[in-house]
Amino acid sequence: MQPVDLTTLNAICAELRSQWLPARLEQVYQRDAFTVCLALRTLDQRGWLTISWHPQAARLCIEPPPPRSPDTFTFSQQLRHQIGNLALVGIDAIAPWERVLDLQFGQRPGDPPIWHLYAEIQGKYSNLILTDRDNQIVTAAHQVNLQQSSVRPILTGQPYEPPPRLTTPIPSLQEPKEQWQERISLIDAPLKKNLMKTYRGLSSALVLAMLRQAQLDPEQTTSSLTSDAWERLYDTWQIWLTQLEKETFHPGFTPSGYTVLGWEVSEPAESVQTVVRHYYQEQLNRQEFSQLRHQLLQKVSNVLQKLKIKADGFTSRLAQSDQADTYRMQADLLMAHLHTWQVGQQVINLPDFETGEPIEIALAPTKTAVQNAQTLYKQHQKLRRARGAIEPLLAEVVEETQYLQQVEAALQELSEYQDPEDLQALKEIREELVQQNYLEDPAYRSREQRDRSESQPYRYASPNGLEVWVGRNNRQNDQLTFRTANDYDIWLHTQEIPGSHVLLRLPPGQTPDHEDLQFAANLAAFHSRARDSEQVPVVYTKPKNVYKPKGAKPGMTIYKQETVIWAQPGHFRQKPPIHLESLSKT
Structure with a gap:
């Protein structure tokens, strides 16, 4: 995950200072253990400033309003009590080339600050610390005692001390090329390594982008550079420093992440806030998706193994x-x-x-x-x-085994993160397992269920333009079969094989062509545990012929008056079907 480096932090501050100062702090809300949201109002607009001290995604940016679930964190309550309804009068770095911002709060715009909120955006050492006008620490997101660090403890009542400063030289526009080149080439080593060790304020992503911009190999040694190569690198260095000094940034997404310098942009963005918000939300979603999927698959697999042992014992008896x-x-x-x-x-x-x-x-x-x-x-x-x-x-x-195999099939369907709907579908599976007493997490249940946005099923277009809806999990399967489906639709499911419920949506009075029916059957087979088979039996019938037995678990149904059609999921393994959402975006 690309960290917020000094260049990005300067770009964020430049936008915040130009658009959000001064502002009234109306509300403080802590989203999770690493993120606080500050509701700011100016004369022209209202927004939420998100400050995160996440070890991998520490950042500062304007984001949409947080969810309306109860805030039970003590840290946000202390912030709300001390700086609530005050004016944000300044956002400054505590020193040049330092990734620590001082958010200053006063009684009203133009007044001297009486509270300082220090946002330390420094990777795994990130923190958020509130001090009074005398720089005495009042509260901190992460307190550090003497046993954890004797160099820089962070405790309430103690004076605030900035992080230890680096001793490497500060990049300067006025530095002559000869001195700059001499410093970098003092020890013969790979170019990337020497740049990062010689000057402060450089991140790995920035150095790599700078070297690609200068058409140089990061592993090329300094002694092998020609005078023309040094000239190209120095020009790129000067462009970077000029943009920093003039605060002229060009944010956008790159194939490997994002940039605020306009280098290698594959998709321009309207603001630095947009880039930071979208990139880190996407990366955190991917991380949460991967961890949650692994957790759920492991739990379901363990329970299925125990059920197999129990079933073998019963069969033997x-x-x-x-x-x-x-x-x-x-x-x-x-x-x-x-x-x-x-x-x-x-x-x-x-x-x-x-x-x-x-x-x-x-x-x-x-x-x-x-x-x-x-x-x-x-x-x-x-x-x-x-x-x-x-x-x-x-x-x-x-x-119970059949039910958990259905859950396992849904988890295997969600093999990789593609959009926020995938993560939401995974959370719904977790909620379902909590409700079925396979997972114990009361804190999660009480917090998540109060504010839940439901995920939506997959939607595809058949060869003749009919919509085909496919459930992502058991909640969606029940929703499609017993609430969404009408008398004209066709319901499909793999025969005796765990998989998704599929609806072929039909206008009143229309019967499906064989091509559309085969397409929907192929989708049902593709979204099942038999995805890797050559041919899969799929049943289809009217939704009115599908029933849920009394006391049955989510997603479990029985049906009658069904017809069997043979499906070929391999067609979609070679050429994945197109989502209607993808068509609408293009």
């Missing part, structure tokens, strides 16, 4: 109960031939009632023939009772 009739038959034979029994016998051979073939029956030598027969009758009754008890338990295990 049922196999044993199949011998119940054998015990009864042996007991009947013994009772019918009591006269052939002798004291102390351990084995007796008696003719079968039907075939006359001899049957060997084991006996307890210390018991009489009647007592041995009673023991066999008891064993028969015991196994019969066991079958009656085990069969419903095995049915429950099979039903």
Whole structure:
């Protein structure tokens, strides 16, 4: 993930100073453990300034309003109490070429600051610290005690000390080319390494972009550079410093991330805030998606393994109960031939009632023939009772296994992050597993359920322009089948295979062509556990023929009057179907 470096931070501050000063602080809301949102109002506009001290995505930018869920963090309550309704009168770096900003708050615009909110945007050492006018720390997002750091503890009541300053030279427009070149080439090493070690304020992303702009190899040693190469690099260096000094930035997205210098831009952006907001939201979504998907898949896989062991045990005990009739038959034979029994016998051979073939029956030598027969009758009754008890338990295990296989299929469908809808669909699966008591997270449940935006199903266009809707998870499957579907639609699902519910949407009175029906069936097979098969049986019927059994888990249905059609998911493995959302964007 590309960090906010000094260049980006200067670009952010330049925009904030020009558009959001002075501003009234109307509200403070803490979104999560690493992010605080400040509601600012100027004479012309109102917005939310997001300040994050996330170890990988520390940033400062204007973002949309946060969700309306309760804020239970102590840090935001302290900020609200101390600086609420004050005026933001200044945003300045505490020193040149430092990534620490001083957000200054006064009683009203033009007044001297009485509170300072220091935003330290420094990677894993990022922090947000509130001090009074005497620079005494009042509260901090992340307090650091003496055991954690003896160099720079951050504790309430202590004076605020800036992070230790770097000793490397500061880049300057006035520095002669000869001195600049001499500093960089003092030790013969790769160009990228020497640039970052020689001057402060440089990030890896900036140096790489600068070297590509100058058409140089980052691993090229300084001793191998020609005079023309040094000239190109110095010109690029001067362009960078000029943009910093004049605050003329050109934000945009690049193939590898973003830039505020206009270099290698693949998609221009209207503002630095837009670039920072979209990039880091996208990266954090991807990170959360990957972690959550791994967590859910691991949990579902573990439960399925336990259910398999339980089902194997029940099946084994049922196999044993199949011998119940054998015990009864042996007991009947013994009772019918009591006269052939002798004291102390351990084995007796008696003719079968039907075939006359001899049957060997084991006996307890210390018991009489009647007592041995009673023991066999008891064993028969015991196994019969066991079958009656085990069969419903095995049915429950099979039903639960089918449900979790459906969940697992939905998780496997969400193989990679493409848009925020994918993350929302994953969160809905997590919520479903919490509700079904597979996950325990009461804090998540109470916080997320109050403000939840539901994800939407996949939407595709058939060859003749009909819409085909595909559920992303069990919640969407139930929504499509029992709420969205009307009498004219066609419902499709893979036969006896976990997968998504699919709706072929039809206008009133229209019947689907075979081409459209085959397209929808291929989609049903593609969005199932049989995606890698050559041919997959898919059933289709009217939505009115689909039912949810009483007490059934989400996504589980039964159907009738179905027709089977063979689908070929491989068609979409070679050429993925086009989303209607993608068509609308183009």
